[in-house]
Amino acid sequence: MAKANSNKKKLSPDQHVELLKALEARFEENMSRHKALEWDQVLAKLEASPDKLWSLHEMERTGGEPDVVGHDKKTGEFIFMDCSAESPEGRRSVCYDRAGLESRKEHRPENTAIDMAAAMGIELLTEEEYRELQKLGKFDLKTSSWVKTPAEIRKLGGAIFCDRRYGQVFMYHNGAQSYYGARAFRGLLRV
Structure with missing residues (x-):
């Protein structure tokens, strides 16, 4: 049963590629939200966290337009928030x-x-x-x-x-x- 749930929370290869393209484009278009951060750093974290990619996909799917808005220097984590103009x-x-x-x-x-x-x-x-x-x-x-x-x-x-x-x-x-x-x-x- 746990395996079925984990499969539900896994992106298909196409979804994976599409999401990363959308996130990179949004990152590049909105550099003022994350000055001094580089996409390659974010991408490495995303690739190492498939469960987080699934959550970002859900944010994207429901209209949230997630983007990086900060970096926690203590934990090394990148902070994503919904950045859609209106509430998702x-x-x-x-x-x-x-x-x-x-x-x-x-x-x-x-x-x-x-x-x-x-x-x-x-x-x-x-x-x-x-x-x-x-x-x-x-x-x-x-x-x-x-x-x-x-x-x-x-x-x-x-x-x-x-x-x-x-x-x-x-x-x-x-x-x-x-x-x-x-x-x-x-x-x-x-x-």
């Missing part, structure tokens, strides 16, 4: 988490941000990470993104999301059970 289309209309979804009596969405991120092998951005991403460009001008909600807010039934309006980045709250066609989540992956 393939992840919209989801509640924040399973408890929020289960609390809905009717009109339940198909999934949750937390469950989708876990299935993809990525993390939701924190508010701080979201604000760092916004320093690299202008994201979510028409949409919004769920971000990792602190436990004390979640215990009270809430969840937080962010967007950019009027030239500013805002953080707001909703009930964790809410969902909207213009709200998804942005993810982070360390490779």
Whole structure:
């Protein structure tokens, strides 16, 4: 059974090549996001991490347009975040988490941000990470993104999301059970 699951999380040779081409093109087109980094360094890490490639493929498949936004000098990891202009289309209309979804009596969405991120092998951005991403460009001008909600807010039934309006980045709250066609989540992956 574990073998079947691992096969599901493996890219075909064509998917592997296509993903690396897309990531390299995005890397080269957006050098301001990762000054002083070279694609060859990133590629070597990617080639050594097939499970991470699968997660990046999921980010790409759902519209996240992942790109390198940093390098952790302590761990040597490259940090990828969803850099699509708007919140990823393939992840919209989801509640924040399973408890929020289960609390809905009717009109339940198909999934949750937390469950989708876990299935993809990525993390939701924190508010701080979201604000760092916004320093690299202008994201979510028409949409919004769920971000990792602190436990004390979640215990009270809430969840937080962010967007950019009027030239500013805002953080707001909703009930964790809410969902909207213009709200998804942005993810982070360390490779």
